[in-house]
Amino acid sequence: MTATIQNYDFLGTLRDSSPLSRDHLNQMLSAAVGSGSADFRKAIEQVTEEAQNNPALRVRAGIGQFLLGSPKESEKILTGTDEGIGRYFLAQALLSQGRYEDAANEFEQAAKLGYHPVESILRRAGALRRMGKMEDAEELIRSTGAEGARLAEYSYQMGCILADRGDTFGAIEYFERAVDMDHHHQRALFALAVQNSRHGDDEEAIQLYERCLSRPPYLRSALLNLGLLYEDKENYAAAQYCFERVLKYDPGNERAVLYLKDIEATSNMYYDEESLKEQQKLEQLLSRPVTDFELSVRSRNCLATMGIDTLGQLTEISEQELLSGKNFGETSLLEVRELMAQHNLSIGQYLHEKQREPAFDQRDLSPEEQAAVQTPIGDLNLSVRSRKCMTRLGITTIGELLMRTPDELLSAKNFGVTSLNEIRNKLSEMNLKLRND
CATH class of the missing domain: 1.10.150.20 (5' to 3' exonuclease, C-terminal subdomain)
Structure with a gap:
């Protein structure tokens, strides 16, 4: 099996004059991973160029452009096709651009032309849901009956309905069912990743996003979200790859541009390990109780009366404030000065960093x-x-x-x-x- 995938003839499949079936697509997508992804992209780009003079290749070129992450180019090529599979992918291209009503119409046409009618109906329901027609969407989903319920798309669409209604746990159950039925159902994997991220399970979210992006088409939202999670884990190279992948096919994506700038700024930051160690030592010193050091009984009692328990608190109070304390005189002040100097500290050293005043009343x-x-x-x-x-x-x-x-x-x-x-x-x-x- 591995040898077959490695030697997959993408160009031959795309040029084949026989109808492009779902099995053909799944085989191509399974092979378009790792080193095969570059061959897949080159084959689609070549077929897209050839399609300009060969109308028989237009549908395959349009589908290929969608799978590469170029929905606008896909729409341009597929508009006007009378093939069911072409209308189905045209609908997906429209959907990814937020043109839900147009997408719903194209899914309906795909079903009428015989391209997986039940799944086309379920996808049309998804477009209606995005238009805010929740009741119509649910009615359409349920209209597919037992035949629809056997499809992963049915569970995914029902999960979306429940999620939109606030039933998070019910939605997750449906999304998990969709993934159990189809391990490569990208939108269900994406939905589960989002839910895990919201609940703080970043490790599981990363794994789900990675599965979602294991083969084309590469969802831009998944790439952006995964990039943010990678960055949070300080895996900056992986985060940068995600953002650059988005910009490859969507150069004007503002979020990807900004996130990439943040990555570049972070990678240019100087990390001084010695400074970090010194800071940790300082924090330990500032947290030490004044009772750990030799002070006169009077000075110790005065500090206790004023609520000063640590060296750190002495760095956040002025000498004048100390002198205003009951029985705290010049002798005690000199004693405390000497103690602080022994540890390279001074009274009031961090006075400016005391609790900030509220920005408003x-x-x-x-x-x-x-x-x-x-x-x-x-x-x-x-x-x-x-x-x-x-x-x-x-x-x-x-x-x-x-x-x-x-x-x-x-x-x-x-x-x-x-x-x-x-x-x-x-x-x-x-x-x-x-x-x-």
Whole structure:
């Protein structure tokens, strides 16, 4: 079997004058992986060129362009065909461009022309659902009866209906059933990957996205999402490959362009391991209790009365504040200065980094605005990357987010311009802004 796949004659299959069956397509797609992907692409590009002078090759060229990830070129080639399989792939090309009504009409024509009528009906139901016609879509799905229920597409479409209605667990059950029936059902694999990512199971999500992208067509949303997950795992080379793959067939994809810039910025960052070790030592030192060191009874009691327990707290208070403490005089101040100097620290060293003042006074806000700032950050429906950055920064509410400046957010790991713009857009919808924005 391996030898057959390695030596698959893509060009011969595409040029063959016999009807292009689903079995032919599946064989080609199974062979169009690894080293075979380059041969697959070259064969389609050649057939596309030959189709300009040979109308018999137009449908195959159009299908090939869709499988390569070029729906607009596919639509251009397939428009006007009277072959059922051509109309079916034309519908897919339209669907991927968000032209749901046109796609629904083409799926209907594909069914009338005899191309897998039941599956064409199910795909048409999916287009209707994307148009917001939920009841019509479900009725159409169920109209396929027992014959439809035996298809993976039936389970996938029912899962989408349940997902749109908020029944997440019911949807997952249908998606899993679709994958059990067809291990290569890309849209079901994609849907399961999204659900796993939303529930924090990134490892499973990565595996599902990789399965989804194991053979053509390569879903752009899957490539973008997988790239973000790779980046979060610091697998920057794999993330870059995903974003570049999107741009290969969609050069104007704004998300891919921005994500790629973030990757390039991250890869150019200098990582100083020694500095990291020094920082960790400093943090350990600052966390040490003052009782670990030799101080007079008076100084120790004064510090305890003022609620100062660690060296770190001494770096966040001024000498004047210490002197204002009861029974804390110049002698105690000199004693504490000497203690800090022994450890290359000073009183008030990090005074400027004390708890930041709120960016706003909630008393000045309307009841609606006060409710908004108390809203959990999860209600912003942020992307995977932005959501994880919020977790790293310990931001749990919108109010806590508003206390951050853009520069503070950009300093967080994997938080780039794309994430910043996303958050700005989300906040602007609520008439809110980041601090200093």
